[in-house]
Amino acid sequence: MTAAQPLQRVTIRDVAQAAGVHVSTVSRALDPARRALISAEVLQSVEATALRLGYRPNRAASALRTGRTHTIGVLVPDMTNAVFPPILQGIEASAAARGYFVLVVHVAEASLAQAVVERLVAQRVDGLVLANATRDDPLIGYLQRAGLHAVLVNRADEAGRLSAVVGDDRLAMKLAVDHLVRENHRRIAHLAGPQNVPTGVARRQGFEQALQDRGMAPSGIAECTGYSREAGREAMTALLRQFEAHPQEPPDAVVCCNDLVALGAYDVLRAAGLRIPADISVTGHNDMPLVDMVDPPLTTIRLPHREFGWRAAELLFDALGGTAGSVSTVVLRPELVVRASTGVRAPD
DSSP states (O other): OOOOOOOOOOOHHHHHHHHTSOHHHHHHHTOTTTGGGSOHHHHHHHHHHHHHHTOOOOHHHHHHHHSOOSEEEEEESOTTSTTHHHHHHHHHHHHHTTTOEEEEEEOOSGGGHHHHHHHHHHTTOSEEEESOOOTTOHHHHHHHHHTOEEEEESSOOTTOOSOEEEEOHHHHHHHHHHHHHHTTOOOEEEEEOOTTSHHHHHHHHHHHHHHHHTTOOOSOEEEOSSSSHHHHHHHHHHHHHHHHSSOSOOOSEEEESSHHHHHHHHHHHHHTTOOTTTTOEEEOSBOOTTTTSSSSOOBEEEOOHHHHHHHHHHHHHHHHTTOOOSOOEEEEOOEEEOOTTOOOOOOO
């Protein structure tokens, strides 16, 4: 019995010969960046011939010829967080329109980020989208020294070294606080995000400023170690303990830095025998899937996360194409979604 012979790879010359056109015409027709140079009739003929012959582009040869692999890398800090899938969908939609492939890497520890980027550079990615940047992140300096194109998404660099796409965290906190004040809440606390992350800092500052603008002060602030349900449980527990040791009244509302943290707060408040919203109102941030189905449905801040990803990828491709201007930050507007976890509080 003879061994099966490997299939012979179809080349661009084979496609050109079968379609009756020059090799350079096939090259332009199959390149998303240059296909507009080909007439619709020729383009259709080349694509049909390539499909019939089973042609697959030789990315390695293309990379050697052009210096581009048509691949970008994306670093995310937590693949289990429902915020990131729509961001990735937006990035992939932009990349697919240009014939780019997306490599997604989960980087849970900030200390591992540079090693991951070095590996991606070895894979010759053309650029990076970072969703995992921390405050004063040394990775950004490394990227600049390496001359690698990169943009941030969902987090901004306070030093303004890289372009970014973010939500308006200060406005988001103002929307949440104003809503609670309209419902007669006067003792409003905050479960703050990690203070080594730009979003954690911006949301805390936005919360404090929103209260200050109304002549109010926080009824307590507890910092979360992460954007997780477990971190929310720990922070809510710490917040309640602040009032066990002091005689002042506990908060009648709590603004949470994200939805997972809010769900952790739900767990602790229920265990303490507190009713939501009868005893205490709760707000979240992100409007992740299914928070409208928890009990009670969560009042939260909605953000266009798919647009985050799409805009970030567009910024990156502008840089790769040499059409980017100066470093810029795109700020997208949040929206308050009112559900049953907040309610009008009776006057004291």
